[in-house]
Amino acid sequence: MSLEHLRGATLSFSARPDDENHHGVHYFDDAVVTIDDGLIRSVLRLDQFEREGGRLEAVDDLRPGLILPGLVDLHVHSSQLDIIASYGRQLMDWLADYAFPAERAFADEAHAIDVAEQFLARLFEFGTTTAMTFTTVHAHAADAFFRAAARVDARMLGGKVLMDRNAPGDLCDADDGQAATLALIERWHGSGRLDYAVTPRFAITSSPAQLAAAGDVMARHPDVYLQTHISEHPEEIAATLALYPEASDYLDVYARHGLLTDKAIFAHGIHLSDAELERMRAAGAAVAFCPSSNLFLGSGLLDLERLEERGVLMGLGSDVGGGTHLSLLATAADGYKVAQMAGKSWHPLAALDAITRGGADALGLADRIGTLAPGSEADLVVLDAAPGTLLAQRIEAATTVAERVFAYIFLGAEHAVARTYVAGVLRHRRQPAQDRPTEVVR
Ligand SMILES: [Zn+2]
Structure with a gap:
């Protein structure tokens, strides 16, 4: 010993x-x-x-x-290192102009393997030891991420992105993505320090059938995580509600498909209503606050204090490449400025808690990390x-x-x-x- x-x-x-x-x-x-x-x-x-x-x-x-x-990063895209600091426009255009082309390159498995190694090395360079990670739609990209994390015994979470509409055809699942997701869970979930997260990108890029298939996976594997985006940008919210007219609000789209659980991490949540926050709290789901990305894409200013008052679990996400730095220190600095815009000061120790224990707690892992x-x-x-x-x-x-x-x-x-x-x-x-x-x- x-x-x-x-x-x-x-x-x-x-x-x-x-x-x-x-x-x-x-x-x-x-x-x-x-x-x-x-x-x-x-x-x-x-x-x-x-x-x-x-x-x-x-x-x-x-x-x-x-x-x-x-440090614990609750929301990051491993496929977007090369498009950090890409100029121009807001969420929906940025996805089309930068994110989707970058993700398309992961069809090449060798590229996915290279990037997975680089991604982990970069996380460690900035002190991040756990990250809830979006890979791409390609199952081999998720495999590459988990294999790289297993090699260094890192506590990492992530998943293959699910998309079947409103995205380039070659970035869409050929089916509902359920079989690929289940196979990845089988291979990686609970293996060493790894956990799987079912990963519908967001409601706009998944059909109701795909969200239902994702919910079915969650029901069969209640200890598996769920990660997605919610209520980031006003245009995105309007488009979501138009696609899901039966839903009472954005969160309800996910809830009615079985995706609102205590294992769910929702990135952004800037514009959530009081009713949505209450429903999120009751479910034990968490918000990943991504201030760097929210400022960069002009998405809005999350009211941190409101989340805390409402008892919603919260940690920080770099949201690279919408975020402009992998560093959670830099992300916390942006969080401080966002709080200042609401006339509030975020205590430095509270900010540090959010990127350590707070993030771990949001994942239900505070007894192991953070x-x-x-x-x-x-x-x-x-x-x-x-x-x-x-x-x-x-x-x-x-x-x-x-x-x-x-x-x-x-x-x-x-x-x-x-x-x-x-x-x-x-x-x-x-x-x-x-x-x-x-x-x-x-
Ligand atoms: Zn994101």
Whole structure:
């Protein structure tokens, strides 16, 4: 049995903190995280570690790094790395102009395999260790994603996209997609740390028959996840209700097809009514808040506080490629700005909770990931400003942990993630920059 000991500051949450309430915050400025066979065995203050016989020679000293649980992305498209930051227009046009052509390239299985590897490496680069992922309509793209995740024993969720109308013909399922979905569930769901998510893109691109087939899969496999989009853009909402005139609202389209369960993650949900939010809360479904994408595509400003008041589970999604960064720190920075537009401030620790424990809780996985609780899986990220960066300068001036976290959120996307551990194994380590970033040219 080999133990690994990481020394640094540690921060994790057991409840959502806010301005007044910090009772769920677990912070040590000098502590040792002990990893045992892929799990967190303990987090002890340094003095306690030594008192219990821990030896400093055996410790990997990561100070002044801040050790956190790995970050959880509730909504991302692995097929869209190459179209991040593609200029122009709003949701429906953006899908046609950028997303669909990019997804078409995955008909080539070799491309799908390449991208799956790149995608995971990029997630780890930005400290994300769990992601609820849309692949493409091609079953081999979902296979490639799961195979790549299995190789590094990452806790990943995802699925093959279901589409059978209002999309290019070669991106549509030839049938209702049920057989392919069931075969993927058979191969991957519950295998190691992997879980399957039934993945109708959204109601517009699935016929009622396809949504019913997806609901039938959910009924047969109640422990399988469901991921889709909802109530993102006003044009999309109008088109959805026109296609499903019998539904009382957008959520009802999914609910009446058996897709509203406590395993469901609905991306966006910006324009949901009070009645829809209440129905979502009662079902135990969750919203993936995707502020970067919502700003980029001009979709709208989600009222985070309203979701919290209504008791709806919520985490953050990068929604790459509609989102402009894979980094959940950058995504949280956009979330902060969205809250500001409603005259509200999102506390930095609450934001950090949302991209760790909050996301895990939305997935029903907070007993396994998202915290540093003993027995949790050792998915960890170490934040530490790269030397010479503006972030390092700002961190130097920070006097509290909340201030430090806020600086990581706003300045840390490219310069904060020093290391990422997946199931206790180091999977990303920042390389020292070749170029000095702050050379002043005179
Ligand atoms: Zn999306």
